[in-house]
Amino acid sequence: MSEAKGTDATPMHGKDRKQRQNDDFRAVDPAEVPLTTDQGTAVDHTDDALTAGERGPTLMEDFHFREKLTHFDHERIPERVVHARGAGAYGYFYPYESCASFTRAAFLQDPSVHTPVFVRFSTVQGPRGSADTVRDVRGFATKFYTSEGNFDLVGNNFPVFFIQDGIKFPDFVHALKPEPHNEIPTGASAHDTLWDFVSLQPETLHAVMWLMSDRAIPRSYRMMPGFGVHTFRLVDADGRGTFVKFHWTPRLGTHSLVWDEAQECQGRDPDFNRRDLWEAIEAGEYPEYELGVQLVPETDEFAFDFDLLDATKLIPEERVPVRPVGRMVLDRNPDNFFAETEQVAFHTANIVPGIDFTDDPLLQARLFSYLDTQLLRLGGSNFAQLPVNRPLAPVSTDQRDGFHQTAIHRGTSYTKNSLGGGCPAVGGPEGAAFAHHATRVDGAKVRARSASFRDHHSQAALFWHSASAWEKQHIVDAFRFELGKVGAVSVRERVVGELNGVDHALASAVATGVGVPAPPADEAATHKQVSPALSLENAPGDGSIRTRKVAVLVDDGVDAEQVVSVRDVLAAQGAVVEALAPRDGTIAGRDGEPQAVDRSLMTVASVLYDAVYVPGGPGPDAPSAQPNGAVLRFVRDAYRHGKPVAASGSGVAALEALEAPGLRLAEGPGEAVADHGVVSERTEGPVSGDFTRAFSEALAAHR
């Protein structure tokens, strides 16, 4: 990634321009102002309602009681109809250099200008209280508070969508959401209605391939990409348009969980991704993403074998490279989940001069839907006045009144007027106003899908053929899991039939797993193209181990020197190393010295860590020398999930207990052995540099 060229001081916790604006809306410090009513009257007592006699009836007169309960009764607002579960953070964005050659957007001109942002990550299917690590698309929505107004880039972590025309969105979401009669399943796509829809609507196939891949179970919001999905348009100062696809690339690389682990995480820590984001920002490990653009001249609109207006298609990066244009850093957690993360209102039509739409029918539907949904969700038309939604650019409209109006407008509210001095004037300062890009349109009014939208298989096949062997296996396993939960055999068969149009081997492997006949090879399914950029193997990020969580399993008698020698090396590289013991507090090291414990083993599990290390302990004959059940389970789970596992000294017994055929472990003292991410050494005292290096490399390789 290119380095920052910005000259602004990095806005640390608190005081960038958006935060200064938010300061005007923060509630008083309760440490300074004692409890009051909503009217500011101090309250003497809030534990007992006012009654006639100690055991008598409650009195209507108790205004504090009534206000307290009434407000409580009204605390909930409708959750988002999709993307209800999410987590947000503030940060800033700056361009690496001026993008004037293709857009006039002010926030993309000057590297010294840091534009504040708010980002909300989300899952799609589940309600607000659902688990994070479900198989689902992740939302990646960014609000840029630019000097020319708010620009919302409302994207996902997949570059393609399930449908081509927004009129199908209610159908798709009804099929995806829990079934209407029993509201099952929560946060999952493995059910009949979704797959019934998929089997009858083959335009879903490409996005479904992404959904069945490990892309749908990200390790962290900090380790997943974002895509604007649609082809948008950039417009330069001379009014020249260029088609664009937006990409966010995470600095830490794109990494995923494995399915078994993701499922266990749902119980062990349903807030897994949300917590990870929060803790990283609190620890000063600010998530970073590079904004990239794929630019296509307007003259090349028809140069592709798919339609640029079809949101089920991506532009292969090998065909049009992603050009890095800027960086986003998330450096501040919100103060209040409801006020900020819940009330943030994204809208694809929040756009600024220099960026424009295309006729993508999915995008056009979104331009209506987001405003409409906020009106219901946030209770009226004044939601743009909520602090998190407020632009930094001055707002001057003729819109008036309505629920929750907080502005005190003065003067007239119609254009044209003479009584208000003709204000506000239209057009803004010279050339600053948004002007819709003038595109020529002609045609008859029809309800029809363009013939150029008809190919549903070639890019699904492109994704499949670009996957590595293990990615392919995970995709097959995911299809088997999902279809295995579908009751209707006819639906299973139809999905397999559609997959046959993608690749016969894929369809056969899925068919075998779900007990339906494999169809004969489809002669028309000849797609064999590959785009290496689509494989997770080619998204390693900066190769660092920053923020990777390493569990060190300790107990009384542990060789503390070994723990220190490993922890120091990994922590110096930015890893988060935690000592886990059968009990909290301290344990006694081998030399009798107390050793601090970070967490009790009872409160955590292997799935919450990226790697595990078992240091040596007491001599081999001591009763506590054999790893106990909890340690063995921890190590076995990590190994099963393909995570780096290391052990030294007598801790190697935990690796021997894996009884993994062919796994090479250190045999004698003085030799560090690394085999498939399993690192061992039979030393006493500090471990060798080879040992820590091998462990760190295995961690950097993710799995």
Ligand code: HDD
């Ligand atoms: Fe959407 C929310 C992303 C298609 C209608 N969408 C929503 C959010 C994201 C996306 C990230 C959550 C925003 C937040 O955090 O508040 N949606 C997408 C992407 C799409 C897409 C990348 C395809 C390229 N969406 C789409 C269509 C429609 C909608 C076709 C309707 C025609 N989306 C909505 C919505 C939501 C929403 C109903 C629910 C809550 C909200 O808007 O604020 O209006």
